[in-house]
Amino acid sequence: MVGAMEIYKLLPTDACKECGYSSCMALAVALLNREKKLEDCPALLNPKYADKFKKLKELLAPLEKASETGLIIHPEKCFGCGNCVVACPVNVAAEPTRCGIGLGPQGDRVILAVEDGVVKCMNVKECRRFGPNKVMCNACTVTCPSKAIEFV
Amino acid sequence: MAVCTGCSLLCEDIELTLKTGAISQVKNLCRKGHGHFQALFTERIVPKIDGQEVSVDQAITKAVDILRNAKHPLLYGWSNSALEAQRVGIDLGKKLGATIDDTSSFCQGILMELVLTGKLPTCTLDDVRNFADTSVFWGADPSNSHPRLLSRFAYYPRGSKRQKSYEEERNCLVVDVRKSATAKLCSNYFRVPPGGDADFIASVIDVLDGKIPKYGDKKRMIELGTILRKTEYGVIFPGVGLVYALQDKIELLKTLVAKLNEITTFKVVPMVEHYNMRGFNQLLLDDSGSINRVSFHSGQVTHGPENSIMAAAKICDAALVIGSDPLSSLPFGTAKSLAGVSLIAIDPRRSLTTDAAQVVIPSAMYGLEAGGSAIRMDGVRIEFEPIVKSDLLSDEQILARIKEEI
Numbered sequence: 001m002v003g004a005m006e007i008y009k010l011l012p013t014d015a016c017k018e019c020g021y022s023s024c025m026a027l028a029v030a031l032l033n034r035e036k037k038l039e040d041c042p043a044l045l046n047p048k049y050a051d052k053f054k055k056l057k058e059l060l061a062p063l064e065k066a067s068e069t070g071l072i073i074h075p076e077k078c079f080g081c082g083n084c085v086v087a088c089p090v091n092v093a094a095e096p097t098r099c100g101i102g103l104g105p106q107g108d109r110v111i112l113a114v115e116d117g118v119v120k121c122m123n124v125k126e127c128r129r130f131g132p133n134k135v136m137c138n139a140c141t142v143t144c145p146s147k148a149i150e151f152v
Numbered sequence: 153m154a155v156c157t158g159c160s161l162l163c164e165d166i167e168l169t170l171k172t173g174a175i176s177q178v179k180n181l182c183r184k185g186h187g188h189f190q191a192l193f194t195e196r197i198v199p200k201i202d203g204q205e206v207s208v209d210q211a212i213t214k215a216v217d218i219l220r221n222a223k224h225p226l227l228y229g230w231s232n233s234a235l236e237a238q239r240v241g242i243d244l245g246k247k248l249g250a251t252i253d254d255t256s257s258f259c260q261g262i263l264m265e266l267v268l269t270g271k272l273p274t275c276t277l278d279d280v281r282n283f284a285d286t287s288v289f290w291g292a293d294p295s296n297s298h299p300r301l302l303s304r305f306a307y308y309p310r311g312s313k314r315q316k317s318y319e320e321e322r323n324c325l326v327v328d329v330r331k332s333a334t335a336k337l338c339s340n341y342f343r344v345p346p347g348g349d350a351d352f353i354a355s356v357i358d359v360l361d362g363k364i365p366k367y368g369d370k371k372r373m374i375e376l377g378t379i380l381r382k383t384e385y386g387v388i389f390p391g392v393g394l395v396y397a398l399q400d401k402i403e404l405l406k407t408l409v410a411k412l413n414e415i416t417t418f419k420v421v422p423m424v425e426h427y428n429m430r431g432f433n434q435l436l437l438d439d440s441g442s443i444n445r446v447s448f449h450s451g452q453v454t455h456g457p458e459n460s461i462m463a464a465a466k467i468c469d470a471a472l473v474i475g476s477d478p479l480s481s482l483p484f485g486t487a488k489s490l491a492g493v494s495l496i497a498i499d500p501r502r503s504l505t506t507d508a509a510q511v512v513i514p515s516a517m518y519g520l521e522a523g524g525s526a527i528r529m530d531g532v533r534i535e536f537e538p539i540v541k542s543d544l545l546s547d548e549q550i551l552a553r554i555k556e557e558i
Contacts, residue, residue, distance in 0.1 A: 080182035081299040083337070086308040087318070102281060102300075102309030103165045104180025115179050117186030143308060143318075145295040145333035 002059050002152075004028045010052045010059070012043040031056075032152060033070075034063060063152055069129040070152035071121055071140075077148035078118040084140035084149055085112045085119070090126050112140060119149065155536035156181055157232070157519035158188035159298050160424040160529035161277075168539055182299035192517055195501040200512040208513065208545065215472070215496045215511045216557040222470035222494070224449070225250040228461050229498075231426030232475030234524025235533075237547035238432045241474065242439055244555045251447040251464045254432045255476055258462065260422050262402050263395050264433050265443050267422055272409055275387065275419040277304070277530045282311035286323045286379065286386040291349065291393020292423040295333035298529075302337070306389070323379055327352065328393060342368075342376060349397035353404045356380070360411050386418040392425070424529040427518075431527035462486050470494040474547060475515075477503035498550055515547050522546035 008028040019040050021027045030036040038044060038060070044053050066072045082104060085091055091099040094109040105113050111123050128135040129151070141149050154166040167179040174193050178186060199211035206214075219225050227250050230238055245252040256264055266272040280287065287306040294301040302308055307317075307324045314321045324338040327349075335341040344352045348367075355365035359377030364370060380386065390405065398405060405420075412418035424430050433443035440446045442455035447464075457463060461478065465471070465486045471493055479487045480503065490505075497509035500517040516522040521542035525535045545553075 078183065079295060079299045079333075080184075080186065081295060082180070082182065082303040083308055086303040092310070098165075100310045102304035104167075106167075113179065114182065116177065117181060117183040143337065145337050 002032070002062070004032050006059065007031050007056065010056045011041065012046075012049060012052075014043060016043055018042045031060060032063070034066070034152070066152050067121055067124045069124055069127045069134070071124070071127070071129075072150050072152065073119060073121060074148045074150075075118040077146045079146055079148070080114045080117040080119065081145060082114050082119075083143040083145065085110070085114060087139040087143040088112050089137065089139060090128065094126075154539045155519045155534060156185040156188070157427045157517070157526070157536075158182070158185035160427050160429065161298050161300055161304065162427055162526060162528045162534040162536075163300055163304070164534065164536075170540065184299055189517075189520060191501055192520060197499065197502045197506050197512055197514045199514060200509075202510055211511050211513045212550065212553050213557070215513065216554055218470045218494045218496060218511065219248055219250075219472065219554065220558055222248075222468075224464075224468045224470075226461075226464045226468035226471040227252045227474070228254070228464075228471060228478060229474035229476030230254040230432040231256070231429035232518075233428060233432075233547045234518050234522070234526055235428065235431045235435065236524050237474075237551055238428070238435050240548055240551040240555060242435060244551055244558070245446075246448045247555060247558060249449045249451065251449065251459050251468065252436070253446070253459060253461045253464060254429065254436075254444050255426055255481075256429050256433055257444045257460045258482070259392060260390075260395055260424060260429070261433075261444050262399070263390055263405075263420075263422050264424070264430065266402065266406065267420060268430075268433055268437050268443060272406060272420045273413065273418070274421055274531065276532050277306075277421065277528070278532075279385075279419070280387050280421065280530075281305045281309050281314070283313050283385040284311075284387045285314065285321055286325065286383040288325045288327065288386065288388045289334055289338070289423075290327045290388060290390050291329075291395070291397060292389055292391020293328065293332035293334050294389070294423065295337070297391070297423065297425060301389075302334070306387070307337075323383070325376070325379065340376070340379065342372065344368075347397050349394055350401045350404055353408050357408055357411055360415065380412060380418075381415055383416050383418070386412065386416065388418065388420050389423050390420065391423040421530050428526035430529060430531065431525075434527060434531075465489040465493075468493055470496070472496045472498070473505050473509070474498040474551075475500075477505045479504040479508055498547060500544075513550055514544055515550055516542045516544040518546070522548075524548065 011024040013024045091110045095105050128137040154168050156163045165180050169177040199208045310317045325340045326335040326338045327342045351367040355367040358365045365373040437443045440453045445459040447454045447459045466489045491508045495509040496511040497506045498513045506512050523537045
């Protein structure tokens with residue numbers, strides 16, 4: 001997954017502050033968190049940075065698929081093992097007698113469920129990473145054997 | 153709710169939504185199980201004799217002719233059939249005086265024999281979920297072979313005595329030749345060179361005895377010994393990797409488990425691949441005293457390596473293969489010998505064996521089109537009902553008809 005440093009290296013790094021941030025590194029982090037868009041950096045629109053702009057567009061393209069919590073699922077890598085479904089604390093709280101003991105969920109209050117052999121994300125607002133007071137929970141990503149789930 | 157027959161976990165929480173000719177949506181089914189069920193709609197076979205399409209009745213009659221005229225018939229496969237079909241198959245073997253063998257013969261057979269005869273202590277997977285604090289995957293990669301084993305039983309679920317589960321209360325150890333997908337998740341990974349498992353076991357025994365291990369990284373081995381000593385309820389899941397590496401030295405595993413049980417509680421659950429291999433082994437053990445490699449020739453029950461698929465394929469003159477694809481999975485020499493005899497294949501799906509067989513009889517898929525029961529990898533009997541209506545005969549019905557006509 002793309003990191004803030006990779007983005008920073010492709011920014012003008014002139015600290016013009018026109019984007020509203022005090023440094024290009026701060027802008028890189030904002031771009032990674034999808035709080036700003038590339039077009040918010042006026043210097044980057046200069047034709048001499050056209051190559052870098054294009055590379056940044058390609059670099060940030062996968063982030064567009066991420067959910068509001070920054071979760072990206074790669075269905076082609078998923079085994080459908082359900083480790084994330086059982087490890088997710090929200091799933092366990094929603095269905096303690098199902099997800100809690102390793103069974104697949106039956107209701108629709110869970111965040112993660114395995115459908116058609118691959119994991120699917122739903123009810124994203126229930127995720128502990130949602131909203132301004134988010135908890136940096138990573139129970140679903142650390143239990144994935146194939147790195148099919150990751151956070152931005 | 154359906155039961156998945158994709159592997160020996162026999163997951164019972166599968167929710168299927170069907171539409172004509174396909175599965176429209178399925179919940180809680182892993183990728184392996186999804187492929188297993190989906191192939192039902194893409195890789196089906198039709199009854200054939202010598203490549204020509206015929207009716208099922210004609211195919212069964214031809215199969216009866218072949219088996220009746222054979223002097224040394226071989227019945228092979230069985231691990232992907234329900235218990236009811238296996239029961240009829242063993243009776244058919246007795247009636248024909250045939251050699252009967254299953255996939256455990258070149259897979260987990262030697263280990264399964266120790267477990268089924270009570271020489272290795274075992275437990276159910278529900279015990280693993282409720283009590284186990286250490287799971288050792290040895291020569292096995294359940295993330296690929298049994299995708300839901302970690303999430304349903306071995307590592308991630310909360311059990312009655314293990315409420316804090318993988319976060320605080322469970323250890324998962326992997327001993328393997330490569331850093332597999334499971335090894336990336338586990339708390340401790342120990343690499344062994346190919347074939348080095350016997351030395352590794354000897355070193356673990358040394359460490360448990362309080363001696364300096366002769367083999368491997370001493371510090372890591374002592375670390376492993378400490379984890380094993382602190383375990384309250386441990387389970388070893390030996391895979392095919394360990395069984396192939398040990399072969400004649402399987403007693404070493406027995407010694408290790410006995411040594412561990414002097415200190416704490418340790419059980420063994422073999423990582424059975426096919427969904428009802430254990431069922432067949434149990435049935436044949438109850439019936440003949442051996443779990444596989446049995447011959448009923450001339451009315452006498454004999455057991456030995458001469459009755460294994462490897463040896464029997466070279467001397468048999470007709471073979472009935474059910475729910476297995478030996479031409480793909482066995483060594484070339486054995487596969488070539490099998491392909492040269494009158495081959496009858498009973499299978500729900502197309503395979504290299506059905507392509508090469510003289511007689512092909514399509515059967516209903518257990519768990520989806522046919523009901524029955526099977527023994528899970530831990531010895532628990534699981535019943536399943538048909539979900540889809542099908543005109544196809546089940547393995548049990550086909551074998552019963554063959555037996556009756558003979």
